[in-house]
Amino acid sequence: MCKYVLAVSGGVDSVVLLDIFVKQLGLADDLIVAHFDHGIRSDSSQNALFVSKLAEKYGVKFESLREELGKDASEDLARRRRYDFLRNIAKKYNAKLVTAHHGDDVIETIAINLTRGTGWRGLAAMDSDVLRPLTNNLKSDILEYAKVNELKWYEDSTNNSDDYLRNRLRRHLVRLDDDSKWQLLGLWAQQKLIKNQIDETVCNLVGDGPEYARSFFMGLRDGEAMECLRYIVKASLTRPQLKKAIEAIRTALPHKVYHVGAGMQLNFTSRNFTVELIK
DSSP states (O other): OOOEEEEOOSSHHHHHHHHIIIIITOOGGGEEEEEEEOSOSTTHHHHHHHHHHHHHHHTOEEEEEEOOOOTTOOHHHHHHHHHHHHHHHHHHHTOEEEOOOOHHHHHHHHHHHHHTTOOGGGGGOSOSSSBOGGGGSOHHHHHHHHHHTTOOOOOOGGGGOTTSHHHHHHHHHTTSOHHHHHHHHHHHHHHHHHHHHHHHHHHHHHOSOSEEEHHHHHTSOHHHHHHHHHHHTTTOSOHHHHHHHHHHHHHOOTTOEEEEETTEEEEEOSSEEEEEEOO
């Protein structure tokens, strides 16, 4: 039987997700509620206590971790540390990780990526091994479910802070009507499909290594070459790093070593190159 780690912050989205998994799907015995207390807010310990009691109420296992990231911690740092914790819990129980992201979250994430100058992959946001069953619902649907089922949740005070880009963008995106949101989500679904098709094609073209032909990359356009190298290095390099690495693959002399970043180096012969982790 498959187990699920539910990321529960205590907000309305994750409270609804938990209620659905327990009451609608009958999966209480297969659930682990996981809560990460980042220590950014002064009241975050109360939030953690609320989630703990919620898990007890539903009769499911509870895992938590508190870190003192401090009030000046960035949104990206808090996110990274939270996912490190969640993935560790999922590994501990050999379970699938589930989050409460919904359709509005998808649109907000794509908007954030666009403001940061994303490549095309940024338009296929939230496409990973994480299960996100609520992405076919809008925030209004979730609030309606919570109201009908008389659920209670803990409101995160940072949701009203202008310190976070997501909050600032949300105030603009709230003007979108539901029809516009559904159109955007339809385009998102198409973009994910395209991404998966490209990934499959690249996998077939590149192969499993460990040696890769330099001539293959010389015959590709820059964008195509970057996609292929991205696959080889398991998406661990930034776009600028990939671009410089492609240039090295095309021009480096035999027996040269190029330190590409992220703890990796490229080793060259006249015809091939290999990727090596730097110890």
